Amino acid sequence: MLSRMRLAVAILGFGLAAATPTFAETVQTGAVPPPPAPASVAKASVANTSTADHSKFEILQKAFASGPEVTAACLTCHTEADDEIMHSIHFQWSYESQSGQTLGKRNVINSFCGSVSSNEPRCTSCHAGYGWDDMAEAPPAQETAADCLACHDRTGQYTKTATGAGHPPLAPVKPGTLTITGAAAWPVDLAKAAQSVGMPGRDNCGNCHFYGGGGDNVKHGDLSSALYEPPLEVDVHMSPDGENMTCSTCHVEEQHQWAGSRYDVIAADHPDIAPGGPRETASCESCHSETPHEALSLDGMKLNDHTDVLACQTCHIPEFARGGAPTKTLWDWSTAGRLDETGKPIVESDWISPTTGEHFHTYMSKKGDFDWGEDVVPYYAWFDGHVEYTLPGQTLDPDQVVEINRITGDAEDGVSRIWPFKRMAGRQPFDSGNNTLVATHIWGPTTDTAFWTNFDWAKSVEAGMAAMGADYSGEYGFIDTQMYWPITHMVAPAEDAVRCAACHAQEGRLVGLAGIYMPGSNPNSIVGILGVLMVLATFLGVLGHGLLRLVSRKKGGSHE
Amino acid sequence: MSNRPMKSRQVNVYPRFERFWHWTQMALIFFLLFTGFAIHGLHHLIPFKPAVMLHTIAALLLLTVWIFVTFWLFTTGTWRQFLPRIKGMIPVARFYAFGVFKGEEHPYHKTMWRKLNPLQAATYFAVKWFIFPAIWGSGLLYLTYNFWDGIPNSGFWITLVANLHLLAAFAILSFVIVHVYLLTIGDGFRKHVQPMVTGFDDVALTPEQEAYLEQNEPWRLKG
Numbered sequence: 194m195l196s197r198m199r200l201a202v203a204i205l206g207f208g209l210a211a212a213t214p215t216f217a218e219t220v221q222t223g224a225v226p227p228p229p230a231p232a233s234v235a236k237a238s239v240a241n242t243s244t245a246d247h248s249k250f251e252i253l254q255k256a257f258a259s260g261p262e263v264t265a266a267c268l269t270c271h272t273e274a275d276d277e278i279m280h281s282i283h284f285q286w287s288y289e290s291q292s293g294q295t296l297g298k299r300n301v302i303n304s305f306c307g308s309v310s311s312n313e314p315r316c317t318s319c320h321a322g323y324g325w326d327d328m329a330e331a332p333p334a335q336e337t338a339a340d341c342l343a344c345h346d347r348t349g350q351y352t353k354t355a356t357g358a359g360h361p362p363l364a365p366v367k368p369g370t371l372t373i374t375g376a377a378a379w380p381v382d383l384a385k386a387a388q389s390v391g392m393p394g395r396d397n398c399g400n401c402h403f404y405g406g407g408g409d410n411v412k413h414g415d416l417s418s419a420l421y422e423p424p425l426e427v428d429v430h431m432s433p434d435g436e437n438m439t440c441s442t443c444h445v446e447e448q449h450q451w452a453g454s455r456y457d458v459i460a461a462d463h464p465d466i467a468p469g470g471p472r473e474t475a476s477c478e479s480c481h482s483e484t485p486h487e488a489l490s491l492d493g494m495k496l497n498d499h500t501d502v503l504a505c506q507t508c509h510i511p512e513f514a515r516g517g518a519p520t521k522t523l524w525d526w527s528t529a530g531r532l533d534e535t536g537k538p539i540v541e542s543d544w545i546s547p548t549t550g551e552h553f554h555t556y557m558s559k560k561g562d563f564d565w566g567e568d569v570v571p572y573y574a575w576f577d578g579h580v581e582y583t584l585p586g587q588t589l590d591p592d593q594v595v596e597i598n599r600i601t602g603d604a605e606d607g608v609s610r611i612w613p614f615k616r617m618a619g620r621q622p623f624d625s626g627n628n629t630l631v632a633t634h635i636w637g638p639t640t641d642t643a644f645w646t647n648f649d650w651a652k653s654v655e656a657g658m659a660a661m662g663a664d665y666s667g668e669y670g671f672i673d674t675q676m677y678w679p680i681t682h683m684v685a686p687a688e689d690a691v692r693c694a695a696c697h698a699q700e701g702r703l704v705g706l707a708g709i710y711m712p713g714s715n716p717n718s719i720v721g722i723l724g725v726l727m728v729l730a731t732f733l734g735v736l737g738h739g740l741l742r743l744v745s746r747k748k749g750g751s752h753e
Numbered sequence: 754m755s756n757r758p759m760k761s762r763q764v765n766v767y768p769r770f771e772r773f774w775h776w777t778q779m780a781l782i783f784f785l786l787f788t789g790f791a792i793h794g795l796h797h798l799i800p801f802k803p804a805v806m807l808h809t810i811a812a813l814l815l816l817t818v819w820i821f822v823t824f825w826l827f828t829t830g831t832w833r834q835f836l837p838r839i840k841g842m843i844p845v846a847r848f849y850a851f852g853v854f855k856g857e858e859h860p861y862h863k864t865m866w867r868k869l870n871p872l873q874a875a876t877y878f879a880v881k882w883f884i885f886p887a888i889w890g891s892g893l894l895y896l897t898y899n900f901w902d903g904i905p906n907s908g909f910w911i912t913l914v915a916n917l918h919l920l921a922a923f924a925i926l927s928f929v930i931v932h933v934y935l936l937t938i939g940d941g942f943r944k945h946v947q948p949m950v951t952g953f954d955d956v957a958l959t960p961e962q963e964a965y966l967e968q969n970e971p972w973r974l975k976g
Contacts, residue, residue, distance in 0.1 A: 484899075491809050494899060501902045604908050694801040699794060710912040713801055716794035720916040724923030725795075731927040735934040738849075742938075745854035 227350035227379040241391060248388035257383035260323050260361055261337035266387065268336060275336040277449035283321035284332055284339065290456045292581050297456075299328055301582050304597050304619030304676045305406040305524060308585075308632035311660035314358040315636040318373050319401040326358045329662060342383070344397045345390040351381050352400065356636075374404050374418075395421055395431060398440040410518040414569065414615035415682040419516025427516035428683050443475045451475075455679050460504065460578035460602065461610050477505040477684075502604070502709055504576070504612045506681050508691045512568040513615060513680045517548050519567040525620040526633075527671035529561035530648040538648075559645045561620075571613030571680050573703055577602035578609075580677075585663055588628050589672070595623075595630070597676040604708020611706060612679055619674040622654055626666020632657035759862075759957040763975035764966065766868050767952045771831070774822050775949055781815040782925065789922050812892055819889075834868050837878040842871035849938070859939050862957045876928070884924050891918035 247253055252266045268275055282288050286309070287297035298316070302308045309316040310328040317325045322338045332338070340359055342351045354362045355371040355378075362370055364380035372378045403409060403418050410417030419427050429435040430442070444451045453475025462476035463483060472479050483500055487493030499508070514520040533539050538558035544565045545552055553565050581599045589595045597619070602609030624631050634656035637643030642656035650669060658665035696703045697713035704714065715721070767775075788808035791799045799807075826832040844860040849872070852860070861870035869877065894901070894914045901907065936945040948954035953975050958966070966974050 491806055495805060495809075498899050498902070501907075605906070692802070693805070697792075697794075697801045708908050710908065710915050712792050712915065713794040718916075720919050721793060721795075724920055727923050728926050728930070731930045735930055738853075739934065739937070741854055746856070 225377045225379045227381070228376070243391060247390050250388075253384065253387045255384060257387065259363070260340055260342065260359075260383070261335075263383050263387045264323075264337045264339055264341050267341045267390075271341075274341065274449070275339045278321060278339045278341075279332070279334075279336075281321075281449045281451075282454075283449075286320070286332070288454070288456050290580065292579050294582055294584060296580075296582055296584075300584065302585055302597070302630045302632060304617055304621055304674045305412055305521070307526075307621065307635060308657060308661065310632045311634040311657045312636040315356050317358045318353050318355050319404075320359040323359045329660065341390070342386050343401070344393045346386040346397065347389040347391040347394065348382070348386050349396055350379070351383075351386040352376075352378070354378055374400055375408060392439070393441055394439055402440075406521060408521075410514060411521045413678055413682075414513040414520035414566075415510065415678075415680045417514065417516065417518035417520070419518050420682065423516060423683075426686060426689060429686050430684055431682075443480075445472055445475065447473075456580055458576065458578035458580070458612075458679055460576050460612065461501075461608055477509075481505070502610055504610045506679075506684070507571075507573065507611050507613050509684050509687070510571070510613055510680050510682075511685055511689060511691045511695075512570055513613070513683055514567050514569050515683055515685075517546070517567075519544075519546055519553060519565040520569065520615065521563055521617070522566040522569065522615075523562070523564035523618040524560070525562040526622060527561060527620045528556070529644070530558060530650065531556075532558055532648065558648065564618075569615065570702065572616040572677075573611050573613055573706060574600060574677075575602035575604060575609045575706065575708070576600050576612040576614075576679070577606055583630060585632065585661060586629055589623065589630065591623070591625065591628050591670075591672060595672055595674045597630075597674050600677045611703065611709075615678040615680055617676040617678065619676060620671050621674055622650060622669050623672040624654075624658075624666050624668065625670035626668040627664060629663075631665065631669060632661040632663065634660065759864075759959060760963060761862075761955050762958050762963060763953045764956040764958065765952045765973040765975075766863070766954050766956060767948055769952070770825055772949055772952060774818060774825075777818050778815065781811050781818070782929070784811045785815070786922065786926055786929075793919060809896065812896070816889070835874060835877050835881060837875040838871050840871065842875060845870050845872040849935075853938055863954060864957050868954075868956075876931075880925075880928055884921050884928070887917055888921035888925065891915070891921060 250270075252269060257263050257266075264275070278284050282297060285297065286299040287295060290296050298309050306312070306316065313326045313328055320332070321340050321343055322332055323340055324338060325332045340353075342361070343353065343359075352361060352372040352374070353359055355373055355375070361381040361383070362372065362378035363383070366378050366380050370378035399416070399418065399421055402413075403416050403420065404411070405416070406412030410419075420431055423432045425432045425434040430438045431440075436442075441451070444453045446452070452473060459474055459476050462474055462478040464474060464476065464479045465471065466479065466482045477485075484497040485500070485505070486496040488497065531539060539556060540554060540558070541556040542552035543555040544563070546565075546567055548567060554560075554563055555565075556562050579601050581601070583589055583595055583597055583599075600614070622631050622633055623629065631654050633644060633650075634640070634642050634653045635644045638646055640656070641647055642649075642652040644650065644653035647653070654669045655665060655667070691702065694713070695701060697711060699714060699716065701711070701714050703709070703711065785808060788799065788804045788811065790796055791804035792801065792808060826835075841861060848857060848860050859870075863870075867874075891914045895911070895918055898907075898911055898914075902911075904910065936942050939945070963974075
């Protein structure tokens with residue numbers, strides 16, 4: 194093992210010595226080379242339906258000095274694109290939900306990183322634009338602030354720095370710079386990216402959405418780096434061995450507005466799936482219909498019986514966080530800030546992935562205690578698609594676990610179905626005087642208020658609340674929270690769907706869900722007990738009768 | 754009829770179709786009880802999904818048999834055998850409650866058009882008119898839930914249907930227990946099961962009936 198490592202080092206050394214000038218340049222700037230184009234690009238996971246080869250456009254054949262310069266070039270032909278994208282949730286980070294709330298990253302506080310307010314250039318590194326560094330202000334309005342390449346680069350080497358308010362790393366890259374996926378940053382070749390543009394692949398969406406909450410699969414549980422090139426058993430739709438679909442195959446788009454939102458979920462879709470019918474929703478039914486199982490088989494008929502109460506995902510995503518990337522299941526901020534005897538931050542990595550053997554953080558002075566899960570059995574609940582957030586300023590009950598987002602629904606409302614969720618457990622700071630959630634100033638390497646720099650909650654909360662312009666009593670505490678993430682990706686092959694007996698059993702997966710009759714889940718129901726008693730009484734009666742006959746026969750009463 | 758001399762003869766009272774029906778029904782009912790109670794979670798000798806599939810197939814088979822039986826019962830007039838009569842019921846009931854312990858003889862003698870004793874007929878009447886329709890009705894509704902799940906409160910109705918089905922199943926099991934036990938009374942289990950195997954049983958015949966059979970259906974008489 195050791196000798197093999199030495200050999201590898203030696204080869205690497207030779208390679209460096211014999212490097213071409215371009216290699217030497219990258220060494221000089223201290224940056225890393227861009228990653229090879231993801232296989233999804235090579236395998237053309239996106240059907241090329243374009244009649245234009247962007248590498249032939251003169252306007253794209255030049256050295257670009259910044260992202261906005263590329264956008265300016267794009268807009269010379271795509272005149273309305275900036276307007277469209279700027280009205281989308283990807284740019285506004287604001288969303289008027291059906292429950293009447295204004296949601297979106299700009300407005301909500303979650304149980305992961307807390308709030309965007311006061312942490313802008315870090316959090317807005319994933320903004321689909323350039324230079325939004327103050328949440329108190331609307332996103333930048335100049336047309337070149339839209340980031341076309343984040344979604345349309347097909348070279349795989351376009352990225353954004355982790356702390357640059359949406360800008361890409363450009364040469365020379367400052368050593369230590371990271372990308373939004375946490376990798377060491379490389380200088381992006383903007384001209385190459387601009388000439389490559391096409392419809393988004395899984396990598397374009399995934400580079401932000403797979404890393405929500407500060408790392409791979411931390412937040413969603415069903416969106417992880419495993420979906421760049423998923424094996425068939427992880428995701429039948431997106432696997433190159435399956436349908437090789439991209440995100441936008443389901444999340445259909447019109448004028449840069451996408452179908453499918455966890456703020457307003459279609460809990461039960463009733464689509465017109467006639468050939469040529471419209472496809473406007475990101476639901477399973479929009480392709481598979483409401484009776485997707487073989488209608489002429491007993492098995493299929495029985496399974497079709499279930500689609501009125503069960504979301505497709507409930508059976509067909511047996512576990513989430515599959516494919517080797519665990520998800521964070523608990524985040525306790527209240528223990529953050531503990532330092533070692535020399536005053537240095539502590540990092541403990543005691544959670545070991547059962548599939549990869551990799552260690553994951555269980556304590557960090559910066560973030561507190563964590564727990565992780567891989568191949569997690571979801572939490573199930575009736576869901577009508579409505580989500581209501583506990584928004585900043587809303588009064589909460591300090592004696593209860595706070596539901597960061599409440600999901601509603603029941604068996605009787607005619608729209609709900611049983612859905613799978615990742616239920617995130619949190620413990621996070623709150624205003625113990627006003628009983629509200631608080632914004633926290635977490636990131637800010639040069640400030641004396643950011644928690645990660647100063648490990649002082651009082652300053653962090655005060656600065657966070659000030660940045661959000663919110664009323665703060667000056668007293669903070671910690672409160673237990675819960676957050677629900679609908680599980681809808683990582684659809685397994687049909688043969689791996691949840692077994693009947695996983696629910697149709699005592700203490701099955703859906704135990705405690707009201708409003709459904711589930712054979713096998715309650716053999717000791719009242720009718721069940723009555724029935725057993727009836728049979729028992731019959732049996733005892735017959736037994737007694739028989740015994741009496743035996744006894745009376747011994748007395749000589751037999752007629753035989 | 755009572756003032757004429759009756760003669761007991763071995764008569765074919767259960768034609769081949771009736772025997773086939775009886776034993777097919779028995780096998781399917783046992784199978785349905787076994788798989789049904791597995792679905793209900795009373796035992797785990799067979800996993801849930803195969804239990805559901807086999808239960809459904811067995812039910813459809815039995816339903817098919819029943820369609821033929823119904824046709825047969827009405828075309829042959831055999832349905833009259835199952836009409837309940839009050840007359841003679843009390844002596845039979847009294848026999849099972851007391852007489853049997855004293856070694857009395859069974860008060861009922863089979864006649865050509867009354868194969869069943871009054872208590873039997875009443876029991877089968879209840880089984881055929883209440884318990885079987887309950888199990889079939891609820892079972893078919895259960896099976897076709899797909900077609901009516903859109904009605905208001907379908908969750909409540911399916912619960913009702915399922916529980917009715919369950920209760921009927923327990924009633925059928927109780928019937929089976931008593932049915933098998935009663936075979937042991939009197940002439941004994943073997944003697945009672947035999948007619949449903951061979952078709953022949955001791956039947957009290959009027960001279961006219963005997964003469965008719967000897968003349969027209971001699972194959973129905975033995976010895």
